[in-house]
Amino acid sequence: MAEREFIPVRIAILTVSDSRSLAEDRSGQTLVDRLEKAGHVLADRKILPDEREEIADQLRAWCADPAVDVVISTGGTGLTGRDVTVEAHHDVYEKTMDAFGTVFTIVSMNKIGTSAVQSRATGGVAQGTYLFALPGSPGACKDAWDEILVKQLDYRHMPCNFVEIFPRLTEKMRRK
Template structure:
C-alpha cells in the first residue's frame, strides 16, 4: 500500500474583528488572543479592526473584507449574546451565501465541558460569503481560545484530515483575483 505524501501547510490571510461598545485597542484581550493565534499557527494577519456593536458598521467592515480577494478568513469576536446591543448574528447572517451549521453546534458542545448550560447563550456561527470563511465567536477571551484551539485551527490547516476548508478558500481566492 502506497503512503500518501504529507500535505504542506498553506498559510491563509485572516482578518480579526472585535465587536464591542466598551473595549479599546488597549483592552481588547480577545482580539489580541485571536491575532496571536493566527500568527502562531503560521497564517498571516491580513487586518484587524474594532467596531461598535452596530449592525451597519459591522456589515460595512465585514463586507469590505469579503470583497477583498486578499482576505480569505474573517474571525469576529463579540456581539453574539443576548443583550440588547448584541447584533453580530443579525449583521453577518444576511451576508452569508452558505452557513456552516456544524460550527455553532460543535462550539456549544465543546463549551458545555467548560461552562455548562451557559453555553446556550452563545449564538456562535460561521459561513461562507463570496468565498470568504467567516467565524463569529463570543467576546470572552476563554470562548475565543476554545473556538480557535478546538475547532477553527484544524479547519484552517491544510494538513487536517479527513477535510478542512483550505482548498475551498484557495480556489475562491484565485477566482476572485481573476475577476476584472
C-alpha cells in the same frame, strides 16, 4: 500518502465592542496570537461598535478584498439588545455553516456547562470568504481556535478542512 505542506491563510479580526480600545482588546489579541503562532497571516484588525450596519459593511469589505481569506469576529453574540453581530453576519452570508455553532456549543459545554446555551456563535461563507462570529470572552476565543479553527484552517488536517475547498467556494460566481 505524502505529507501536505502548510498553507498560510490570511485572517482579519474584528472585535465588536462599544467600550474596548485596541489596548484593552484581550479577545481580539488572543485570536491574533493564536493565528500567528499557527503560521497564518493577520490581514487586518479593527474594532467597531455594536452597530449592525457598520459590522455588516466591514464584513462585506473584507469579503471583497482578495487579501482576506477568513474573517473572525469576537463580541456581540449574546442575547442582549446591543448584541447584533450574529444578525450582521447573517446579512452577509451566502451560505450558513450550521454545524460550526453546534460544534462550538459542544466544545463550550465541556468548559462552561449549560451556560453554553447563551452563545450564538455562527459561521458562514460569502464571496469565497469564511466568516465566523465568536463570543467576546478570551476563553471562548481560545476554545473556538484551539478546538475547531486551528484544525479546519490547516491544509494538513485530514480527512478534510476549509483550506482545501477554498477554490470551490466561488464556483457559482465563475459559471456563466
